[in-house]
Amino acid sequence: xxxxxxxxxxxxxxxxxxxxxxxxxxxxxxxxxxxxxxxxxxxxxxxxxxxxxxxxxxxxxxxxxxxxxxxxxxxxxxxxxxxxxxxxxxxxxxxxxxxxxxxxxxxxxxxxxxxxxxxxxxxxxxxxxxxxxxxxxxxxxxxxxxxxxxxxxxxxxxxxxxxxxxxxxxxxxxxxxxxxxxxxxxxxxx
Numbered sequence: 001x002x003x004x005x006x007x008x009x010x011x012x013x014x015x016x017x018x019x020x021x022x023x024x025x026x027x028x029x030x031x032x033x034x035x036x037x038x039x040x041x042x043x044x045x046x047x048x049x050x051x052x053x054x055x056x057x058x059x060x061x062x063x064x065x066x067x068x069x070x071x072x073x074x075x076x077x078x079x080x081x082x083x084x085x086x087x088x089x090x091x092x093x094x095x096x097x098x099x100x101x102x103x104x105x106x107x108x109x110x111x112x113x114x115x116x117x118x119x120x121x122x123x124x125x126x127x128x129x130x131x132x133x134x135x136x137x138x139x140x141x142x143x144x145x146x147x148x149x150x151x152x153x154x155x156x157x158x159x160x161x162x163x164x165x166x167x168x169x170x171x172x173x174x175x176x177x178x179x180x181x182x183x184x185x186x187x188x189x190x
Contacts, residue, residue: 003160003163009038009047013038013040013041016032016033017031020173020175020180022184023167025119025121027118027168027169028167029165029166029167030175036073052113053078053081056082056111056139056141056158059111060109061109062109064084064110064111065086065126065129065130068088068090071123075114078141079113089125096125096126097129103133104133104134106133107136108134111138112127112139114126114140115142116142117146118151127153138156139156141159142157142159143160144163145159146163
């Protein structure tokens with residue numbers, strides 16, 4: 001999918017927000033991608049996730065793992081398209097873990113999928129978890145790479161859309177200096 005088409009889907013669904021946001025990474029930004037507003041529409045979820053699945057379709061993927069909660073819908077859709085199982089990791093005492101009976105067997109070929117990355121921290125945790133189980137990581141697929149390619153992993157990263165969005169450390173944030181209240185719209189509490 002071409003980047004402009006993906007961006008138009010975000011704009012059409014009101015999923016590209018402007019304001020003053022605290023990201024999962026702790027950084028502040030004047031823009032926020034609320035993928036849930038896009039993924040609530042099955043036709044958009046399928047189109048965006050088909051792009052990720054197509055990129056990795058030449059690999060024999062046994063399973064897709066995603067960090068809860070943002071990556072669950074994208075991971076499920078990519079797994080459906082690839083014809084493999086989908087599982088997700090959740091935080092338990094500040095650490096990503098497999099719960100609900102999920103398990104990864106040694107030697108399984110796993111793809112990590114996330115909706116949006118800025119620093120890639122949650123995905124790195126999921127990758128580390130899968131590798132600790134003995135998985136063979138085939139890559140990382142994301143809908144939006146806010147790092148514009150700066151987030152790095154030990155495996156291939158594929159994104160539907162790359163966009164450099166300005167981020168600030170909280171103590172350097174111009175909106176904080178102006179006294180503009182910060183919003184934390186994501187799923188993870190800070």
